[in-house]
Amino acid sequence: MAVLELKDVAKHFGAIRALDGVSLTLEPGEVLGLMGDNGAGKSTLVKIIAGNFPPSHGEMHVNGKAVHFHRPIDARESGIEVVYQDLALCDNLTAAANVYLGRELRKGVWPFRILDYNAMYERSRALFAELKSETRPRDLVRQMSGGQRQAVAIARTRLSNSHIVLMDEPTAAISVRQVAEVLQLIERLREQGIAVILISHRMPDVFEVADRVAVMRRGRKVADKKIADSSPEEVTALITGALEAA
Amino acid sequence: MGNSQTMQALKSDDIAEQTHTRWSALVSSQVFWVVVATLVACVVLSFTTNSFATSQNLFNVTRNFAFVAIVALGMMAVIITGGIDLSVGSIIGVSGIVLSVVMHAGFSIWAGVGMALLTSVLVGLVNGYFIAYLGMQPFVVTLGMLSIGRSLAMVISQNRTIFEFGPDGATLLAIGGGSIFGIANPVWVLIVLALIFGFVFRWTRWGRYVFAIGGNERAAILTGVPVRRIKCSVYAVAGLMCGIAAVLEVGWLGAVTTGLGTGDELRVIAATVIGGANLMGGVGSAFGAVIGAALIEVIRNSLILLGVDSFWQGTFVGAFIIIAVLFNRLSGTRSEE
Ligand SMILES: Nc1ncnc2c1ncn2[C@@H]1O[C@H](COP(=O)(O)OP(=O)(O)O)[C@@H](O)[C@H]1O
Ligand SMILES: [Mg+2]
Numbered sequence: 001m002a003v004l005e006l007k008d009v010a011k012h013f014g015a016i017r018a019l020d021g022v023s024l025t026l027e028p029g030e031v032l033g034l035m036g037d038n039g040a041g042k043s044t045l046v047k048i049i050a051g052n053f054p055p056s057h058g059e060m061h062v063n064g065k066a067v068h069f070h071r072p073i074d075a076r077e078s079g080i081e082v083v084y085q086d087l088a089l090c091d092n093l094t095a096a097a098n099v100y101l102g103r104e105l106r107k108g109v110w111p112f113r114i115l116d117y118n119a120m121y122e123r124s125r126a127l128f129a130e131l132k133s134e135t136r137p138r139d140l141v142r143q144m145s146g147g148q149r150q151a152v153a154i155a156r157t158r159l160s161n162s163h164i165v166l167m168d169e170p171t172a173a174i175s176v177r178q179v180a181e182v183l184q185l186i187e188r189l190r191e192q193g194i195a196v197i198l199i200s201h202r203m204p205d206v207f208e209v210a211d212r213v214a215v216m217r218r219g220r221k222v223a224d225k226k227i228a229d230s231s232p233e234e235v236t237a238l239i240t241g242a243l244e245a246a
Numbered sequence: 247m248g249n250s251q252t253m254q255a256l257k258s259d260d261i262a263e264q265t266h267t268r269w270s271a272l273v274s275s276q277v278f279w280v281v282v283a284t285l286v287a288c289v290v291l292s293f294t295t296n297s298f299a300t301s302q303n304l305f306n307v308t309r310n311f312a313f314v315a316i317v318a319l320g321m322m323a324v325i326i327t328g329g330i331d332l333s334v335g336s337i338i339g340v341s342g343i344v345l346s347v348v349m350h351a352g353f354s355i356w357a358g359v360g361m362a363l364l365t366s367v368l369v370g371l372v373n374g375y376f377i378a379y380l381g382m383q384p385f386v387v388t389l390g391m392l393s394i395g396r397s398l399a400m401v402i403s404q405n406r407t408i409f410e411f412g413p414d415g416a417t418l419l420a421i422g423g424g425s426i427f428g429i430a431n432p433v434w435v436l437i438v439l440a441l442i443f444g445f446v447f448r449w450t451r452w453g454r455y456v457f458a459i460g461g462n463e464r465a466a467i468l469t470g471v472p473v474r475r476i477k478c479s480v481y482a483v484a485g486l487m488c489g490i491a492a493v494l495e496v497g498w499l500g501a502v503t504t505g506l507g508t509g510d511e512l513r514v515i516a517a518t519v520i521g522g523a524n525l526m527g528g529v530g531s532a533f534g535a536v537i538g539a540a541l542i543e544v545i546r547n548s549l550i551l552l553g554v555d556s557f558w559q560g561t562f563v564g565a566f567i568i569i570a571v572l573f574n575r576l577s578g579t580r581s582e583e
Contacts, residue, residue, distance in 0.1 A: 072467075072468050073470040084468060088462065088465035088468045088469065090457070090458045090461030091462065091528070092529060093454075093461055097454065097458075101469040102470035102471050103469075103470070104451050104454060113450075114449040114450060115448075115450065115451065
């Protein structure tokens with residue numbers, strides 16, 4: 001059964017049709033590469049799935065159940081986690097504090113419930129180790145490299161029992177070595193049966209890690225096919241509009 | 247093989263970097279320099295004047311800065327979220343007046359203090375509601391409240407000076423004006439509140455969220471932090487601190503005019519900023535609020551003791567605010583940009 005199903009989803013911002021009649025299915029453990037030019041509607045699609053705003057039109061199903069998200073936390077409760085384009089990190093907090101932001105571990109009994117620093121440091125350390133990242137739980141995010149920040153944002157998605165992870169350009173601002181790390185992580189998510197939607201401008205990343213590629217152009221989905229049945233040339237043509245649809 | 251050597255090198259590098267970071271963090275921390283400045287000022291004053299290091303003067307200095315520091319604790323929370331509260335002086339005024347009017351009418355001290363604190367929290371909640379739920383600029387909302395609070399104080403008291411506080415009057419004066427073990431009561435209250443704020447900032451989820459909102463409000467929203475509720479609560483807390491300060495100040499003064507607390511917003515914000523808060527949000531500490539208030543009071547006191555015309559006080563306090571913000575900008579502790 002599809003873990004995620006969108007039917008005829010549209011989103012209008014005033015007169016702007018950011019999304020128009022988009023349908024999409026995602027199977028467990030499937031990595032979908034979502035490509036398209038700037039302004040094609042990729043981020044808008046991801047934000048609808050993530051519950052940042054509701055669609056103007058259309059339906060959304062998670063594990064076969066119709067869902068209506070009003071806030072990001074609704075989507076999270078349905079097992080959808082997001083890595084945002086700008087990572088949504090607080091520079092003034094530590095790595096561990098960012099990983100646990102919004103779901104801090106606490107100990108003690110009410111009203112004396114205090115933050116459980118040790119547990120959060122320990123679990124963050126384990127998550128970073130899993131990601132093979134050199135990120136240290138106690139370091140301030142302000143002092144971190146792009147790859148370390150990425151690791152923090154990705155570690156966040158692993159806290160809960162999520163089954164869908166959305167990534168908006170996770171490899172846009174990091175070094176080649178760090179890109180390889182992120183792609184490895186996506187592989188690991190797949191192994192655990194987690195479905196991933198990866199927005200990326202980088203053709204090699206998509207062709208290395210994705211099972212399927214969907215191409216957006218001016219708010220519409222113009223192609224959706226298995227990686228094996230496509231090619232970088234074809235996808236480029238679809239993105240630019242040289243090829244109408246495939 | 248080469249790999250493990252690299253790891254080793256990395257590790258020792260780590261440690262070196264950490265020690266380095268800790269030392270440079272201390273030296274580049276504004277609070278550290280404010281403590282140094284305060285201590286230096288105290289030592290210099292002890293030698294250059296015979297009146298500074300007297301127990302009476304120290305008693306007065308600590309008590310005077312306690313009022314500002316108590317309010318600065320609440321202001322610190324507001325500023326850490328990236329907000330500002332210009333209405334603190336007026337909240338002190340209106341809750342002090344409520345306290346006096348209720349007690350003057352013959353009600354008990356419990357009723358008076360209860361009503362004063364309730365008033366201060368309510369005014370703070372109104373600030374918070376407009377800022378957090380209606381998305382208005384903190385500067386504008388609290389500027390309006392500065393005017394409203396002062397005006398309400400006059401309306402409630404009909405602009406009288408009140409110096410009779412009914413049957414429990416003596417208790418009120420004892421609370422605000424008395425001392426325990428030679429330390430003024432307001433200072434004890436400050437110590438307790440500062441410890442509570444220090445604890446809450448570090449150990450509670452509320453404290454964590456206050457810092458998160460100031461660091462990156464959008465990130466806080468996206469990760470499910472109840473941003474509106476926290477922002478609203480921060481102004482209510484700031485209001486409550488004004489209420490507490492008002493009760494103590496009224497008890498110490500023994501008389502209340504509608505001018506109570508006028509201009510305090512400047513000294514309180516100065517204390518907070520000098521104590522290391524960044525007006526951009528995300529940075530600050532309870533200790534910073536206290537030490538910032540202490541430095542201002544020591545400077546003020548030294549000008550008096552050294553016989554400098556009191557008209558100069560504003561110039562010194564203002565200069566310290568500007569220097570503190572400049573320091574903030576120059577030190578590496580600023581967030582991106
Ligand atoms: N909040 C918004 N308000 C108005 N227009 C928006 C908003 N978000 C996106 N858009 C518009 O919707 C279109 C799709 O944007 P987006 O989804 O960000 O594209 P992509 O991520 O593919 O570059 C663009 O024309 C963009 O300007
Ligand atoms: Mg985008």
